[in-house]
Amino acid sequence: MSIELNRRSLVNGAVAVAGAAAMSPLLSACGGGGGNSATRRKGGTNSKKGAAAALPTYVASTAVQADIPSTTGSGSAVTDPGILKYPASPVKSVAEVPGAGGHYTALTPLWGTIPAAGNSFYQAMNKALGATLTMKPANGVTYANTIPTLTAARKLPDWVQLPGWWNAQFKVGELCGTQLADLTPYLAGDKVKQYPNLAALPTGAWTAGMWQDKLYGIPSFASGFGLPGQYFYRGDVFRSKGINADDVKSCDDLLNLGKELTDAKGGVWAFDDLWPYIFQMFDFSYKFTVTNGKLVHKYEQPEFIEALNWCHKVAKSGYVHPDALAGNNNDAKTRFYAGKVLITADGTGAWNEADALAGIAANKSYRRESFKPFSADGTKPPRLFLNPSAGEFSYLNANLKPAQIQECLRIANYLAAPFGSAEYTLVNFGVEGTDYTMGAHGPTPTKSGMADVQAQTFPFLATPGNVISNPDYPDVTKDHCTWNSLAATYAYKPVFWNMNITVPQRYATADAAQAVEDTIKDVYHGIKPVSAFQDALSTWKGSGGGDALVQWYQTTVMDKLGTGQ
Template sequence: MPPEASPSLPHGLSRRGLLSAAAVAVGATVASPLLSACSGKKSGGPGTTSKSDVDRALPAYLANNSVNADVPSVTGVNGAISDPCFLSYPTSPVTTVSGLVGSGGSYTTMTPLWGAIPASSGNAYYATVNKAIGATLKLQPSDGNTYGDALPPVFAANKLPDWIMIPGWLNVQLNLGEAMTTQFADLTPYLAGDKAKQYPNLANVPPAAWAAGVWDGKLYGIPSYPSAAVFNGAYFYRKDLLDSAGVSVTGFKSADDLAGLGKELTNAKGGVWAFDDLFGQSAAYVSQLFQFPNHWGIDGSGKLIYKYETEGIVEALNWYVKLVKAGYVHPDAIANNNQNAKQRFWSGKVLIQVDGTGAWDGLDAQSGVAANPGYVRQALPLLSPDGAKPPTIELGNGAAMFSYLNKKLSAAQIKECLAIANYLAAPYGSAEWLKVNFGDEGVDYTMKDGNPVLNAQGNKEVATTFQFLACPPAATVPKNGFTQVAKDYAAWQGDAVKHAVKPLFFDMNIAEPSQYSAINKPVDDTIDDVRFGRKPISAFTDAVDTWRKQGGDALRTFYDGIRSKYGTGQ
C-alpha cells in the first residue's frame, strides 16, 4: 500500500504509525467475483445488497452518552457527524461492561500492524487485556506494509484464523465477495436489529459503519475504527514557517489562492519548495479541491460518469502542470518518490502537502521527529476550484476495515467472540477503553496532564492489535499532551461535516467484474506523466478513450444495472 494514502481512516488511529500506510477507501467497496457481471442483467453479483435488505441486517443503534465530550460533535449534512473531542480522560472512568465477558475460550487472530511488532511472550499488555476479557486472543500481528501479500496464501490454503481483520482496500485482491458465505460466520442472527442490544457497546457503533460489512443481505463484518465523518484527507501547511515568512492563508477560497503561494514560498537554492505532491495517487486528493468524484458520479444529463471523464480532472491536471513547470513542486515528488514525503514536510523542505487526517495528531511535533522545535501543522480551509462555488468534501464509508469470524466456529464460540468484541468496543472515557488501549497504569502507562501516556515498557508492548478486531466510534483526543492539536482538528472536522457529500454507491459492497480490475492502471500512469509534464494533456484523453473501449463502458453498464436494481447508496 502506498505510504502517501492515509486519508480515509479516523484521526489519531494509532500510536505506532498505522496511518502512514493506510489506503484510500472509495465510495463503493468492491470485491472481484468469479463470474462476469456485465451481461446487462440487473444483478450486482456477490455482495450487492438493496438498501432495505441492508437496513434489516444492521444492528439497532443504541447511543452511549455516559461520557460528555469537551468539544461536542457537530452534526453536518448527508449524515456526517464530527467526532467528539475529549481533552482529558475522566478521573473516574465509567464501567460499561459488567460480569463475565469471555468463557475461557482461546482464539487465533490475524491483524496488520504498521510499526514495530512487539514480542508476544511475556507481554504484560497482552496478558492484562486477555485477563480482562476472560479469554485468550492469540495475537500474531503481521507487517501492515506486506499484509496484502500475507493474506492470499492463507485464503488459498484454507487456513484462516478464528478472527481476522481485512482492510477494505484488499477486498478486490482477496475476492472477498465470494469468500463471505464459504469462509466467514454470518452475524445477522446475533446482531441484526434489537438483537444487538445485548452487546450495547457494539450497538453504539453508528449504522453507517456497519453497512459496508453487509454482503448479500447478511452481516459479516465488525467495523474497525468507525466514524460518521471519514474524510479523504486535508491540505496541510507548516503554520510555524508560514508565520515566520509573514504569509497568511486567511481568506483562502480557491485553487488559485493555493497556487499563488508557490512563488512566495519556494526557494529552490535554499532547498525549500512550496509544494509536495498535491494530487495524490489516482487523483485521490485533488478530487476534493476540483470537486470531481473519486469513483463514479452523475453528469448533468443523469448519465453515470467516471472520474476520468469529468471536466474537473482536466482542470486539475492543467492547474498542477503549471505548478510543476514553475518549479514550485519538490523534485522528489515529481519523481514519484513518496516514501520520504512525510520527512520532507517535517524537515521543512516542503511547506504544503496532502495527507490523511490521521497525520494530524501532534506526534510529528515530538522532539526528534520535526526539525523545528516550534513545529506546527495546520490544515487549509476547504477550497473550491474558483472560490465562487461552496467547497465540498467527499464522505468516506463509515468504516474502511472490518474483522470477520471464521465460519467453523460454533454458535457458542461466536457469542463469546461477540461478547469480547463488545468489551473491545467500549467507548472513550470508560475503564474498558483504558485497559484495551493502554493496559495497566504503572505497568505500561502513566497519567500525564490528565491523559494516559505510554511509558518505556508500554512503548515496547502496546500496539494497535485488539482494536483491529473491534473498537468504539472514533474520538479526537490529545496525544502526548498536544491538546491544541486536538482542538484544531476538532474545529476543522466540525467545519468539514457541513460540506460533506456522499459519493455514489456509498457504503455498498459491489462485486465488480474481475476482468476489468486492471484497466485503471494505464490511465493512472498517464495521469502521472501528464501532471509531471512528461506528456501532453492529449495523452490523458487518449488513455481515457482506450479505457472506455477496454472495459470502462462495460463497467458503466454494470453500474447502471446496480443503480437500477439497488439504488446508489445507503
C-alpha cells in the first residue's frame, strides 16, 4: 500500500471542486481594477535571475534504492522511480530527533472523517519529532472558505497547507511576506543541505512555491514528470479480441478502432469522454504558445479548432457512451471497470493498486493499460506539456522566530524522508502492531491505522518526491514506469511553467473564460456546432476582455520575466 494510493482517495473531492484549475494551480488574482493596479500587486511571479538565486541546491537521496530508476526525458523531465516491494527493514534517513521541544499548530485539509484529537498516532509522531504538533485537519469540502476567514482575521496557524488550485481564492501572493514566512534565508542554494531530504525534492517543485523571487512554499507530492493525464484502454479486452494497441498511431486509427469496439445494442461503447487530454494528440498548449515573439492563446491556435472538430465528429459517431455525452463523469471509472467503455481519458494517478483492486472486483481479467503517445495525424512526434512540478504547498507563519522556522524545517525534513524509510513508514503507516502489520507486501493498516493514519495530515506539510509503488500488483508499477519512460521523451515545458502569476482582478473573468469553456463542452459533446465556439471566441476576444488579457500577459509577464521555459 502506498502514500500515493492513500492521498488520491482523499483528494478526489478536491479535484472535483477544483476542476480544470487543478491542472494549472499556479495562478492567482488580486489587485483593484484601476489602470495602475499592476504596480500595487503583491506576490507576483519570479524573474529568471531572482529565482536562480533563491532556489535550493538539488542533492539526490541515496537512502533507499529504487527497483526501477528514474529516467531523464526531454524538457528536463525526470520520471518517478518505481519500487516493486516495500522494504522489509526500513532504514533511517534522519540521524537525530529534529525538534527542540517547540509547540506548533498545523492546519491541513482532509476529505474524509477527521481523526480524534491527540490520538495515539499523533502522540507517537510528536515523540519521534521531539516537538508538539497539534494537528487540526479541517473539512476539505469547506476548506476554501476556512482559509479566507483566518487570513482576514490574521489568525493563520503556525503551519498551514494551501493547495495551489486555490491560490486565487486565498490570495496567496498577497499573503507571502505578510502572513507567510520567507524561507529563502534558510533554504536558498547550499543552505538546504542541512535538510537533506528537502534537498532531494525536484527543483521545479521549489520553483512552483516561489513568489516574487522568494521561496515560501514547502512542496508536497512533487514530481519531476507530471502530466495532466493520459489515454487508457482495457488491455484484457483488447487481447481477447486480438487487438494490438500499438497499431493505433493517429486519430484516424483511433476512430476506426472505435467503430470496431462499439456494440451499442450490447451496451458497449468504445469511448468515454476523450476531450480532457486531447491536446496531447493535437498539440495545442495549456494556455499560451509563443509565435514570432508574441503570445498566442490556445483558443486561437489552429490545432485547438482541429481538436474540437475531431471531438465533435467523435461525439456524433455513436462510439461514445451516452452518459459521457451527457456530462456524467462521476461514473466514468464504473463504466470502464464494467466494460461498458473500453477506452477512457483519466489522470495519471488512476494507474495504481486501488484501480487494480476495483477493476478485478468487477472482472477478474481486468487490466488497465495505456496507449503509447501519438500525434493526431501520426506523421510527427507527439508533444506532451508538463504539469507544474507540485500543486500542494505548506507555509509557515511569518510571526515565527528564526529558531522556530529552523525547527519546523527540521521537522519538514523528517516528513520528507524517502519512500520506504523508517521515518516514511511512521509518517504514513504509524506504529507497527498498533496502526499496521508488516506483511510480505509491506504495511497493512489496522482499524486504528485506517482511522488515524490513513486519514492523512502530516503528508500535507511535507513529503518526499513521488514514487510509483504497488506492492500487491508489481506489474502495474512496471507498466506505469515503462510508459512514463517513453512518454518523457516527448515532454516539454509549457509557457509560464512553474511560474506563480498574479492576475489583476479586472482580468479574472477573461482569464477564466467560463462562457467559452461552457460552449466548448457543448461542442465536444455534440450539442452545438463548431461555429458556436467561433462565435463565443469572437465575443471573448472583444467585449469579454480576451485580447486585453493576452496583452497583459505579453507586456507584464513575458516581456519582463520570460516564459519559465
